[in-house]
Amino acid sequence: MYQLYGTSGSGNCYKVSLLLTQLYLPFHWHEVDILKGESRSDLFLKKSRAGKVPILETPEGEVLSESNAILFYLAKGSDFLPLEPLQEARVLQWLFWEQYSHEPNIAVARFHKVWGDGDLTPFADKVANGYDALALMNAHLADNLFFVGNRYTIADIGLYAYTHVAHEGGFDMKPYKNVASWLERVSRQPGHIKMAAAK
Ligand SMILES: N[C@@H](CCC(=O)N[C@@H](CS)C(=O)NCC(=O)O)C(=O)O
Numbered sequence: 303m304y305q306l307y308g309t310s311g312s313g314n315c316y317k318v319s320l321l322l323t324q325l326y327l328p329f330h331w332h333e334v335d336i337l338k339g340e341s342r343s344d345l346f347l348k349k350s351r352a353g354k355v356p357i358l359e360t361p362e363g364e365v366l367s368e369s370n371a372i373l374f375y376l377a378k379g380s381d382f383l384p385l386e387p388l389q390e391a392r393v394l395q396w397l398f399w400e401q402y403s404h405e406p407n408i409a410v411a412r413f414h415k416v417w418g419d420g421d422l423t424p425f426a427d428k429v430a431n432g433y434d435a436l437a438l439m440n441a442h443l444a445d446n447l448f449f450v451g452n453r454y455t456i457a458d459i460g461l462y463a464y465t466h467v468a469h470e471g472g473f474d475m476k477p478y479k480n481v482a483s484w485l486e487r488v489s490r491q492p493g494h495i496k497m498a499a500a501k
Contacts, residue, residue, distance in 0.1 A: 304329035305359035309336050311500025313409055313463030314369040315356040321376050321459055324493040333501065370397040373456040382456050392450045396457035407432035409464045412471030422472055436468065436478050443480035447487065454491050462488045467497065
């Protein structure tokens with residue numbers, strides 16, 4: 303069985319549990335309290351030197367980190383990843399974009415809003431870049447039902463993880479109507495699960 307080490311409330315961890323569930327792959331969730339430094343314990347660092355969740359341990363005992371690399375690994379050969387090379391590369395294009403231009407802004411603003419003192423003044427650049435990311439997604443979704451090939455792929459899973467909770471980071475989602483419709487479409491996919499609330 304797959305072993306998933308993750309933190310409830312983390313979008314990076316949620317995206318992996320969502321895909322495992324939609325692939326009907328049984329897994330065991332190991333809760334890691336990152337606020338107590340559990341991802342930096344000797345035991346955890348032995349599994350992954352980066353000291354970050356999520357990590358996935360395969361039934362063969364191999365360990366994989368980086369949420370979007372895990373999505374890619376699990377989705378290979380399934381309906382969640384196109385076979386055609388250009389389409390596959392477009393999925394990667396969105397997943398890399400998520401980690402560089404979306405998550406570091408929206409997830410970080412949300413972290414400081416929810417788990418910090420709530421004052422985002424020192425994070426104005428994160429907020430501005432987060433709005434830029436939402437605007438770009440909204441523009442793409444004006445002509446597309448999903449991010450790649452008009453079908454649900456791991457590009458959608460990767461982007462859904464922190465977009466659907468962006469409001470918790472103080473982002474006003476009202477102007478992003480196409481994003482709202484896409485969030486709704488993603489939440490209606492077979493086997494969809496909600497993100498577990500932070501413990
Ligand atoms: N690029 C990584 C980011 C992983 C990451 O930043 N994880 C956070 C939780 S969302 C974490 O483990 N933080 C605890 C720490 O850095 O000690 C991924 O996509 O998996």
